[in-house]
Amino acid sequence: MTTSAAETGTAFAAAWEEWHRGQEARLADPHGFLAITALHWLGPEPERFDDAPGAWSAGPEGVTVALGPGEGLVVDGETITGTHRFAPIPERGGVNAVWGDAVIEVAKRGGFDIVRPRHPGNALRTAFRGTPAYPPNEKWVVTGEYRAFAAPEPTTVGASVEGLEHVYDAPGEITFELGGAEQRLTAFPGKAPGTLTVLFTDATSGVTTYAANRVLQLPAPAADGSVVLDFNRAANLPCAYTDLATCPLPPARNRLAVAVEAGEQIPFERR
Structure with a gap:
């Protein structure tokens, strides 16, 4: 059976539509990039942020978070409290720590350790129109x-x-x-x-x-x-x-x- 040009064009457009929907679904994911509420650059002095629990700092041995009373994170399925040190993160690598319905991304970009909280209710995500x-x-x-x-x-x-x-x-x-x-x-x-x-x-x-x-x-x-x-x-x-x-x-x-x-x-x- 010979495939007509119209059929080929329809299949091409359908494949593109599927790709485009996938792109938008990844963006609109509850913990995708549109859910990011801040980009925090970490230094040696512990610092607290409004959109993440604990006091965060970074040094040659990795990122450290000091969680206060009643604060906790889930990392690799394990609940952590108190002081936790993440292993050194490679460039363009990252670890996701769960905090309620949010994810706290701990990553390294351009040689710097960062924290990027991702909250599903962030307005940029909830208002996303494609x-x-x-x-x-x-x-x-x-x-x-x-x-x-x-x-x-x-x-x-x-x-x-x-x-x-x-x-x-x-x-x-x-x-x-x-x-x-x-x-x-x-x-x-x-x-x-x-x-x-x-x-x-x-x-x-x-x-x-x-x-x-x-x-x-x-x-x-x-x-x-x-x-x-x-x-x-x-x-x-x-x-x-x-x-x-x-x-x-x-x-x-x-x-x-x-x-x-x-x-x-x-x-x-x-x-």
């Missing part, structure tokens, strides 16, 4: 060529938080044609082994799409180095919605001159 996006269009699906570097290249990028930096080992770059010209993007490691992440901006950034960044999650390149870039799935990072995220910015060479009129647009929260 994310506007361009209608899916197959013309924005392009095939590129992945070239691995001889060795991963440490690449320092800025962050949505002023003064913060992230360092990624870039395994290679992708070349492709878009807008009648050759384009080139540096790739970072993806979420699963072999997959890739691409941070970029383009001529729509700050106009119809979020100014600082968007991200593409790519499958592992094929044996011949080919890789598919579906710009319909260009997604916002959490910093597009909240100032309490520490998202990385694209490398300078990942700023496309072409207008990529595909994927997620500026969130309602930023308009």
